[in-house]
Amino acid sequence: HLFPLRSFVSCLSDFAAMGNGISLADNQDVEYQSGASRWCNSIIVAICIAPLLLVGSAILLGWNEQRAVCDANAISEGRGKVVQVGCSVPSTIDAGDLVMFSCPLEKTGLPSFTTASGTDFTSVLNYVGTGLRTKAEMFQCVEHESSETQKKSGGGTETIKTYTYSTEWVDHYADSSAFKKKSSSNWMTNCGVENPSWPPGLPTTGAHYAPKAIVGVFTIGQGYVNQVPLQTPVLASRPPASWTLASDQYTTSKWQVAGSSKGIGRARVSFAGNDWANPVLTVLGENSAGEIVPWTASATWLCSGSTLSDLRSGIVSKDDLFNTKAKESATSTWILRVIGFLLAWFALSRIAAPLGVVADCIPCIGPWLGDQVEAIACCMSCFPACACSLGVIGVVWVAMRPMVGIPLIAIFLCTCCGGIFFKLRSNQQRQSGNFGYQARSSFV
DSSP: OOSOHHHHHHHHHHHHHTTOOOOOOTTEEEEEEOHHHHHHHHHHIIIIIHHHHHHHHHHHHHHHHHHHHHHHHHHHHHHHHOEEOOSSOOSSOOTTOEEEEEEEEEOTTOOEEOOOTTSTTTTTOOEESSEEEEEEEEEEEEEEEEEEEEEOTTSOEEEEEEEEEEEEEESSOOOGGGOSOTTSHHHHHHTOSOOOOOOTTSOOSEEEEOSOEEETTEEEOHHHHTTSOOOEEEOOSSOOTTOEEETTEEEEOTTOOTTOTTOTTOEEEEEEEOOTTSOEEEEEEEEETTEEEOEEOOOBTTBOSOEEOEEEESOOOHHHHHHHHHHHHHHHHHHHHHHHHHHHHHHHHHHTHHHHHHHHTSTTTHHHHHHHHHHHHHHHHHHHHHHHHHHHHHHHHHHHOHHHHHHHHHHHHHHHHHHHHHHHHHHHHHHHHHHHHHHHHHHO
């Protein structure tokens, strides 16, 4: 039970492999890192990087809690102050009021969209709407890299990188000249030819939006327009030369590489815009002389400048809109809490990482012992990471909402006290054991 049999096997394998080259496939490379290099890197990370990550975690957690409280206050205030208006000019609405309305999007004033100049679709596509989304793809050879790292005796590591190739639809140019293993059988079988350059006649993937639009009798700016979904297929007046249309998608083989059995170089394009069949939008924001802008909530303790704005497709009720915004804010809060905690956990585990590298350097049993040290360090760092996260969250909530923050601080202090008690108790038991051993030795 001192160490597993696999450690002996690994040790004997390392000795047997000394002086012998590793058998690699023609699509593989091997990299080595010495134990000294690993130890130096772990020291740098523990001293320089880990503290910065820990500080970053605290800042993220603190900011997130402040944002959550401020958003909740803004949503609560907005729910009480919002004025629901119709699609005609209201007589009771004042400038600065938070308004909400469900009205149809107007074509008046919207620009006409097409693709960039010089592409095959420039002269055949003309779309009037809030925006135009283009999805252009080319069938290309793509390189995938996977790696497997194995610890070796002496603390070093051996990393075997494997490069595989496949043909896929890609929305950008994949530069095959930078591929690592074009002489491998894997590349010859799955690709066999270089990717062509992205042709000027093929549009690029992206979206373009109108700077403003009219909804009902109100004007919405760029921030609102960007929220209008662009999901409805848009067709050109006719397919360009050498292009065919099928299922709202244009395809061509005009750039296919000669001799490619896989069809590398084929291209396909599709366009999407807003849904004119269902033009009604629900908008939430501040009325500024007929233009809708984000509404700023009243300043409160540690909360100033919190804004409220939204745009949804279709008719959405007041309760549904505000409930959805509250749920979205809560979801974002929990996601950022988990990210902040994991960042703190990772930072604290990196502080103990040099111990695992030192254990790896022990002959024969090093890799196994190093794995155990790393596992213990990972588990032990979870508790202080949890305490630190709760501490930061609790401090912010004590300042903003004491009834919630004080229990969190209590949990944080209990966790810290428990750790200190455990440490003192362990030291006391160790000293008692040494004293008993010395007493027995003196008696003998």
